[in-house]
Structure formats: structure tokens, C-alpha cells
Amino acid sequence: MYYQLYELNHAALQPLRAYADAVRVISQSPLNPFAATPMGRSVAAAAEVFERTTRRYAKPAFGIESVTVDGKSVAIREKTVWTRPFCSLLNFERDLPAARAERDPKLLIVAPMSGHYATLLRGTVRSMAEHADVYITDWADARMVPASDGRFGLDDYVDYIIDMLHHLGPNTHVMAVCQPSVPVLAAVAVMEARGDKFAPASMTLMGGPIDTRRNPTAVNKLAEEKGIDWFRENVIMQVPWPNPGAGRDVYPGFLQLTGFMSMNLDRHLIAHKDFFMHLVKNDGDSAEKHREFYDEYLAVMDLTAEFYLQTVDTVFVRHDLPKGQMMHRGEKVDLTAVRNVALFTVEGENDDISGLGQTQAAHDLCINIPQEKRAHYVQPQVGHYGVFNGSRFRSQIVPRIVDFMAAQTQGATSTTSTSRKRPAKGS
Template identity: 50%
Template structure:
């Protein structure tokens, strides 16, 4: 399966390189008397360039930030810790002075952490931001070993301890389970570096609460079906040759198949806006798909364990989740303030699934727990977009400030 995909990708990449050259050439002639037909050809070449997956992480493109008082300040991006499967990136404003340290735990999914670019920008207004920059599994050699849920939880613990005491954790979507488990383990161990606050945003803590199509699909097949049908082997031509992975191209193809008309219309809109000279609209569509089509593979162990443990067994909520053989007990958390955030129209992680963490953390006093349900937003609106910035982020910011 993966060999066939890679062979096709190698051929199509050559075609896209040729199309990119044609696009650049035609753009230079776009203001002549033949502008309209040339724009049509340019727009066609642009679609050819865009219609393909890439496997390299895009740049975060966060070099400057406009502060609350409208000042423009420089942002420094640096890698502060590196592991085989993840790098810990730090984003800090040059004018910042002892801002609260926030670990933003990005999903290990078919997309890179750059999908949270807008989330990072917003958090940077008032915080020193650290981000889990997950690496593409197809680029990780076999000698680095496999990567499962235990490794994910341990990675979060290591990053929290690196940041030191009184840090804050914000987990977006899928890693909410691992983040809650990490904080629970640290609490049970009475670790001095327990975070001051934990925010879980649209995460599947209880997948039996208002099941979505994602939840139902995960439970509709035995785990052997996922292992046999969805796991591939990285081809010999790549750095991770021989590694068993859940390929990003399978995940993205599945997502796109659920909204074929929407994506088709988007490409039609891109072509039309480019031809008509509406560059701003065309550029927005192109930027979205450049990010959307940048995909990463997941280690097979992590993917299969997530399907079985999080979705099929609902292990964390049922009190059956294990970390390196020991039970994970969120009730042990007594010092870390908790905020859960959900979107009213979330069709990936429905209302109630993240709120369930409030019940699990029974060791916290009531004033240390807060829930925010955001009206009129879907899954991505919880951590990106206008309502995230104007309505959800202020709640998160105040939550962090109150827990310091």
C-alpha cells in the first residue's frame, strides 16, 4: 500500500515541479494584453501544484506579534529540547518579562503542530509558549524504537519537568487523555514540578458521552481490522524504512471523503478568484490547503493503542488506563487547577466528552475546577478563529492567572 502511494507521489511530484515553473513564468506575463487567458493557465498550474500531499513540516511563520497596546514586537523561536519523536519548541516575545510558561500539547495526528499556529499567536500575547513539535514517523529510523501511549505520556511529563514548577499545560483535542494521565501520575508521585493548571480543550476523555461518527467508527471494527487495513510499512527509500505506521495520506483521504463537495468547491473558488484577480481570497484558500495537505504518519503502536484504549475501551473514564503497568488515577490531582473547554457544535469531540474530566478529578476542590461551553463553534473553532480569540482565550488566560 505505502509503496504504491510513494511511487505515485514520486511521479506526481515531478509534474508539480514542472507546473510550479509554468506558474512562475506565466505570473510574469499576467499584466499583458493577454492577461485573462494567461491567468487561466496560471490558475490551472496552481491547482496542479496544490493537488498533492507534502510530508515536511511547514514553517510556523511567527516572527512578530501585535500586542494588546498595538505595538509590534519580535518573536523568538528556538528548540530547547529534542527527542527522537518530538522537539520542544519555545516561542517568546523579546519584550516579555517573566510571563507564565505554557506547554501547548499538540495532537499527534495526520497534521503537524503548525496547525495550531493561530493558537500559539494568541497565547503569546500573555505567555511564554512551549509547543510539542511532533516528528513525522516516516522520517524516524527503526533503531529509535516504537512509540506508544506510554511514551506519549512520558514525553509530556519530561517536558513539564524541563519547564519547571508552576508551569501550565494546555492540551488540544486528542492529547487531552495523555495530558490528564501525565498530571495524574505526577500528582500521585507528589512531583514538585506538578503544573499549576491544566486546560483540556475538545478532548475525548469519555468517548461514550454523545458519541460522534468518529467514536462510532472506532468502535465499529475489531482492532485487528485497523491493524490489517490501515497500517503500512515505510518504503525503503525513506529514512524510516521498515517502520510500521498509520500513513497520513490514509487519514487525510478519509477526512476529505467525508466532505468531497466542500473541497471540490474550494478548488473551484480558488481557480475563479485567481482568474478574476481576487488575489486575497485566492491566497487564503491556497494557504489553507498548503497547511491541510502537509501530512505526517503516526507510529503504528500509538495509533492502534489510541483506537483500542481511548475509543474502544474508554479506559481513562472507566478507571482502567495504565501507565507503565500502574493505574492512572486523576483523583490524585489536588494542586493543579482544571479548565475544560468544549464547542457546542463539535462533531468530532461532542459536548460532555471533555467535561467528564471534572468528575474524574474528584480530589480537586470545586473552586479549582471550571468548565466553558462555547456556543456556535465546531471542533476547530475551540482553539482557532474569532470566537477562540475573543471569548475562549480570555477564559483560559484568567484561569492561568488565577492558578499562579
């Protein structure tokens, strides 16, 4: 019912949004004698603020046209190389000579499926594309996936990752940003237990909730206190008609966005007040920065109910992975099977989403990875977002990831195929 009311309110406001947009255009028209006055700019600013705060934001574009490789600007071509109902795999192909391109590693970036689109990692992709052949998971909005395409749960997520690694072939590196750290680690464990030759050369886990019992944050405590039944009864809704996914049970993106906004509501109110003043003062650069940030931040997607509930229950309520109780397709996920895949974990000193130590826990669970194939790094003075984006990410975290991947790539070339034998039972 709440989803239907949300859609109804959105539709009811459409004429007002159209009117506000028309007022903005008229107020800014060079033919309007009041356009350059404080009054004219105030009217235009008020109209734009209203229109932007009541619209539904579409999925943004990556918009990466070029990157710098070896000091030269190189064109980027975005293309889809693998697709399933709930995800597509995008490749940011660089215009490099074949011999030069082959020197760089293949990197699969697994974007979080937690409400925002994969474009939230635009800066991550741009930075890593300077050093690697980058692929990223482009998760679908569950609202747009017909119910006839079936369900999508945590097991399916793990299967998708394994399928993508098979598609990309051997000597691929994988990077999980935040939420996918758990399914990526599970997928690697499943592949290693099977002796899968397509298991990645290395995995980089960044700000991920491997063990949320360590240094729990407000988000972690909320999930544990409420329990899975509360989430099932209060946040799961059906997609209304006429969306393609009508009838599908989902965790709506607008609920996730409400949660995000309420955590720092005063900051968002001040940001919109400042945006209004920037428009009145004709400060175009500051106003454009606001638009760019909120065009991304306010674009949200629905998650399938089964994936959301299984993730909350497995990761945040029962802590199945660190307890050694996580299951995949009826089989226990055995992290002691991970022997050949190198592990690099990255955390932010001030992360208030995945507390300090939660990602590092992967090292204590993957006890059979040799010491020379593991590393951990804590980035000072950054929060959750700074772990995978921003100036410190580019200058301090990216070089460490690149060096770690390079070390494992060199090791892989000298390793025979027999190194991925299935571990002996009980070893």
C-alpha cells in the same frame, strides 16, 4: 504495498508537476502577450491547480515574528529547548525585559499528534503568547525517524509530557488541544500520585475525547464498530525506502488526510473550483487565503503504529480512562489522585469530532479537585477548530484561560511545598 504504490505514483507525477509549473510561469510572464487575457489566466490557473493537488506538502513554518504585549509589538524568537527522537519542545521567546517577562506564566501547549503538524495551532500560540511564556510540542513525522530510534507508544507519550514539565520547572501550566487531553490528564494523575513537585499548576483540556461514550460522533462510532483488529489489518503500513524511517510500521499521514477530505469532500471540491475562478478573475486576496489554508491542511505526518493503535484501543474502543482501567507502565492511572492541579475544560457547541460533554467528563473523574480549582466553558456557535482558533477563540476563550491560569498562579505562590504530598493510599 499501498504505501509503496503511493510513493511510486508521487514519483511518477513529478515530471508532470514540473511541466505544469513551467506552464504556469510562462502563462503569467509579462513577456507573454496572452498573460493578461482570460485564456492566459485560465491556462495558468489550471496548471497551478494541478500542481497543488498532486504535490506533497512540506511541514509549514510557524512564522510568528511578533505579538502584541501591553499594547506594544514585541519580537518573537523561536527556539528549541528540549528534544527527543519523536518530539522537540519549542519556545516562543518574547523580547521583554526580564522583570516584565517573569510576571507572565509558563504555558506548555501540547499539540495533537493526529496527522497534522503542530503549526496547526499557530493561531493558538500567537494568542496565548500575548499573555504567557509559550512552549509547544513539535511532534516528529514518524516517516523521518529511523527505526533504530525505537518505538513510540502511548506510554512514551505520557513520559514525554512528564519530562517536559520537569524541564520547565514548577508553576507551569499545561494546555492540551484535542487528542492529547487523555495522555495529559494521565500524566498529571501519574505525577500527582507520585507527589511530583513539578506537576503543573493547572491543566486546560480543549475539545478532548476524555469519555467518547458521551454524545458519540461519527468518528467515535466508527472506531467502536470496527474494533482494533480492523485498524491493525487495514491502516498500518511500513515506511518505504528511501525515507529515513524505512521499515517502521506507521499509520500514514496520507490515509489520515484521505479520511479528513472524505468527511467533507463536496466542500473541498467547491473550494478548489472557487480557487480556479479566483485565479482566472485575478482575485489575488481570495486565492492567497486558499493557498494559506491548504498549505497547512494538506501537510500531514505519519504516526507510529504502536501509538496510533494504543490510542484507538484505549480511548475510542475500550474507554479505559473513564472506566478507571487505563494503565501506564504497568500501573493504573488513578484520577482520584489529582488534588492540587486545577482543571479547566473547554468545548465547542457544534464540535463534530469530540462531542459535547466528552471533555467535561474530566470533572466527574477528578473528584478530589476542589470546586474553586475547576471550571468548564462551552463556546457557542463553534465547531472543533473554533475551540482553539479563530475570532471567538481570541475574544471569548483566551481571556477565560488567562484568568483561570492567573488565579491558580496566585494560589500557587501562597501554597507551601507540603501541599504536594503523596495522597494516602485508599484516600
